[in-house]
Amino acid sequence: MNALIDTLIYALSLYWWIIIASAIFSWLFAFNVVNSRNAFVNNIGTVLYRLTEPVYRPIRRFLPDLGGIDISPIIVLLVIFFLQRFLDSTVRFAFY
Template identity: 60%
Template sequence: MRAILDVILIILDLYVWIIIANVIFSWLFAFNVINASNQFVAMIGQALYNLTEPLLGRIRGFLPPLGGLDLSPIVLLLGIFLLQRVIVLYLYPNVF
């Protein structure tokens, strides 16, 4: 059972890095630092969007509009950090 919890923690860590990469990519795209017409860049952007948008879209539905400021990645990261702490502090010690 601890092995399953370890795998879940690793997956959550990887997803945190995917969210951070998506935020950085969106900033680079918004400020025209990267060329969106490049096929490789577009493929990376689409992959990041497909991996993060299902959860971020649901969070955006609950957050009020803040005039172009998107706080959904911060809310998602806080939720992931909370879930990791619950696993480490409450579930992991009680598993044999």
């Protein structure tokens, strides 16, 4: 059971870094630091969008309109943090 819990924690950590990369990429794209016409940059943006948007979309439906500020990545990061700690502390010790 420890292997399964460790695998889930590592998968959540990987998704954590995907969300961070998506946020940084969106800032670089918004401030025209990266060239959006470059095929490689466009592919990176598309992959990050497709990996994160299905998680952000349900959260954005419940959030109030804050103008140009999107706090859905922060909420997802908090949920991931909670799930990692829950798996590591509660679930792991429930099977001992």
